[in-house]
Amino acid sequence: MQDIEIKVNGRPMRTTVAVDETLVDVLRQRLGVVEVKNGCGQGDCGACTVLLDGEAVNSCLTLAVQADGRQVTTTRGLGTAEDPHPLQTAFIEHGAVQCGFCSSGMILSAASLLQQNAAPTRDEIREGISGNLCRCTGYTKIVDAIDEAAKAGSSEERSAR
Amino acid sequence: MKLESYVRPAGLEEALAVLAAPGPKALVFAGGTDLVPMMRKMRMNGTLLNGDSPRVILDLSKLDELCGIRKAGGMLEIGAATTMGVIAADPSVKKLVPVLAAAAASVGSPLVRNRATLGGNLVTASPSADTAPALLAAGAVVRLAGAEGGPRELPLSEFFVAYRKTALQPGEIVTHVLVPLAGRPVAGRFEKVGLRNADAISVVCAACEIELEGSTCRAARIGLGAVAAVPVRALAVEAALLGREITADVAAECARLVHEHISPIDDVRASAQYRGWVAEAVVARMITDTAREAGA
Known part of the structure; x- marks a missing residue:
């Protein structure tokens, strides 16, 4: 031990x-x-x-x-219910959360992607979350959510606080 | 038997001393992407797949001497504990050994690539290790070190001796992978056929480097994975290309010789027959594409 x-x-x-x-x-x-x-x-x-x-x-x-x-x-x-991260807000708004089991990992992979690439293409988003499986959404809404969060400029470093 | 202690050595010398210590051999650990699932099985049955019962985890992942990429002595020297993510994004690897950058980028997922190391991919000696065919095509050499005697170097093609068996002697580790820089950048291609685009174990992975003189082939190196007990060089294909002007027909004719070097098996991912077809088709396409790039 x-x-x-x-x-x-x-x-x-x-x-x-x-x-x-x-x-x-x-x-x-x-x-x-x-x-x-x-x-x-x-x-x-x-x-x-x-x-x-x-x-x-x-x-x-x-x-x-x-x-x-x-x-x-x-x-x-990254964020709380009272003060959500833009990715978390985008996931909720786009219905990118269904059962929710993948969401925590999915959002962290997305946050990591946006730290390295603030303006990813949809293909780059798919590559960025390729290590995270979702069995509910078919991914489209997840990619939509990450795309919107990226466009809204969520790449600011919030994880360090 | 179970794992009892964890050592993160401060330097290579200390690491080699831990490995040379009497008693059960330490478990050499870097990215952990293969080893951690194996260790969970070991919790249940007490031994690893190879029958070892290590007590000590020797973590090399933060050893400065084994991390990073530099040019030295006409070689691109890549530390064995450098992660796939770092290799795939490295400007010198991308420019000088693009086959390796592409192979590293194809391993697992971004999450896996942030942990998995080049040394681990080779030492695990899985026939489907994606960086192995790329490094075979690049003519890479591995540097091995042990507590006794100086380090030694071995062409990668001699490192894989049998299914999941390497030329590492007890007490030795891989410290660096070296790619000769003479004549680089060289035109090259890496292709991976998996059952999906990401997080896939290869059905066939292959890499090719071709150098032209005028319009004829002066040198060709082709590496293949997941089609034999070890990653292999397609030497007959390479020899058949020498001195030829490479067209799609020549590439297809030479690629047929790939069957001399492969002995694919049926498994959960693909049948042996399918692997044979894919290997020939992928090699033919890579040769055509690489020769076109080399002549451009």
């Missing part, structure tokens, strides 16, 4: 983990960070996406010990 400290959405959290425990399991089961979803557990579905020091990764393929001393941003860190 190893003691670790992870800054989750700016808040330091400490816990003790087994060295082979994944970041998604530690976030959900030890730290109560349940907005991160655990889907396939092998990097295929993207439901567990988080930003690790600002970079979008599958938290099911990341060991919790590797996140020691680093920043983890979840969708809650």
Whole structure:
């Protein structure tokens, strides 16, 4: 077992983990960070996406010990119900959320894309979310939402607050 | 048996010392995109696929000596722990070894590419590793280091010795991948056929580099993945192209020789027969396209 400290959405959290425990399991089961979803557990579905020091990764393929001393941003860190991120607003307005299981990861992948490319084409948006599976929407409304958020200039760095 | 400790060494020397320590071999870990799912299985049955029961995770992912891309000694030197995302976006890789940039960009998804490393893709020695055919076509060399003796270098074509087996000796790791810079940029193509456009394991992946002299072929290198127990060079195809003026007909004729080098299998993704057809068709198309680019 190893003691670790992870800054989750700016808040330091400490816990003790087994060295082979994944970041998604530690976030959900030890730290109560349940907005991160655990889907396939092998990097295929993207439901567990988080930003690790600002970079979008599958938290099911990341060991919790590797996140020691680093920043983890979840969708809650992007925005809240009272003060939503433009991507979150666009997802709601476009009906890009159906069952909601993919939304957290989808929005974080989109945020990561817009940080690197503030004005993506629709093809670039599809490529940007290609690691995130959605079984409800058929993706069209998700791409619409990201497209609109990009046009509204959501690329500002909000995850660092 | 289970994993008990996690080591993030400060330098390469310390990493090699951990690996050389007596007792169960440490689990060499970088991006984790293959290893983490395997480790979960290990939690259940105590051993990895290869029968090892490591106790220590040796994380090389943040080792400065193994991260990054630079030119040195007439080679493009890529650290083994450099991620696919960094390689795919790197201006020198894109300009000088475009086949590698394209192969790295085709691996998994953006999320996977932010973790997966070049060294990991090679050391896992999966027949379908996408960067392997690109690096074979680019004539790449791998640099290996161990605690004893100096580092050694090996052509990538000699690194894959059997299905999921490499030439790494106990205590050795891959530290760098080297691509000779002489004559670059070289015209090249990388193609991947998967069951979908992203996050797919290749049915066939292939890469080709061609150098022309006037209008005839002076050098050709073709690498293929997912069609044999290891990634392979299509040497017969390459030899048949030498000295020829490459037309679509010549490309199709030479591509037929690809079957001398491949031994595809049936699996969940495709039948052996389909893989054979695709390999020949992809090689023919790549040769035509690459030769056209080289002559442009």
